[in-house]
Amino acid sequence: MIDYTKGSHLLLKQLPKGVFITAKGNDTVNTMTIAWGHIGVLWSRPVFIAYVRYSRYTYDVLQTANDFTINVPQEGALKEALKIAGTQSGRDLDKFKEAQLTLVPSETISTPRIKECVLNYECEILYTQTQEPALLPQEIKERYYPNHDTHIMFFGEIKFIDYQED
Numbered sequence: 001m002i003d004y005t006k007g008s009h010l011l012l013k014q015l016p017k018g019v020f021i022t023a024k025g026n027d028t029v030n031t032m033t034i035a036w037g038h039i040g041v042l043w044s045r046p047v048f049i050a051y052v053r054y055s056r057y058t059y060d061v062l063q064t065a066n067d068f069t070i071n072v073p074q075e076g077a078l079k080e081a082l083k084i085a086g087t088q089s090g091r092d093l094d095k096f097k098e099a100q101l102t103l104v105p106s107e108t109i110s111t112p113r114i115k116e117c118v119l120n121y122e123c124e125i126l127y128t129q130t131q132e133p134a135l136l137p138q139e140i141k142e143r144y145y146p147n148h149d150t151h152i153m154f155f156g157e158i159k160f161i162d163y164q165e166d
């Protein structure tokens with residue numbers, strides 16, 4: 001198994017502030033900001049799990065993707081780009097151009113990674129699951145899902161980690 005702890009201190013610190021999930025589908029590449037996710041071991045494999053709501057264009061792209069990358073800025077960096085990727089939709093504009101982010105080829109998968117990010121995870125989609133609203137505590141359902149815009153969990157097997165340490 002690859003060493004999935006490489007860079008994990010940075011991922012865990014930066015995740016609540018925002019990291020990028022990038023996916024390449026049939027027709028396009030898109031990125032968006034996420035703050036919810038996990039890294040760990042599942043089915044004896046290193047896995048990253050991302051939570052993407054149905055309404056996101058990224059969800060549409062992931063439907064036709066085999067893989068995705070998780071792109072982590074240096075702690076506190078790329079704030080404007082995270083804001084653009086987290087408030088605008090790839091349905092309306094090219095976020096890479098708008099946020100001045102450069103796509104570069106990955107080592108092991110077809111989705112590219114982001115050059116300006118110091119830590120990039122290459123993940124192959126293993127499994128996808130929709131949250132079951134009926135099983136959620138009432139208080140969480142009311143607060144997070146008043147419009148039934150549920151999160152879909154994308155489980156990606158981590159195939160490669162690129163970490164440009166200082």
Ligand SMILES: Cc1cc2nc3c(=O)[nH]c(=O)nc-3n(C[C@H](O)[C@H](O)[C@H](O)COP(=O)(O)O)c2cc1C
Nearest residue numbers: 033034035036052053056057058086087088089090
């Ligand atoms: C800091 C931050 C964290 C976010 N985390 C998530 C997340 O974990 N899951 C999600 O579905 N949307 C999340 N969003 C919202 C999406 O990034 C946002 O709706 C984005 O514009 C969707 O872009 P798209 O339509 O191109 O996919 C977050 C936004 C911000 C600013």
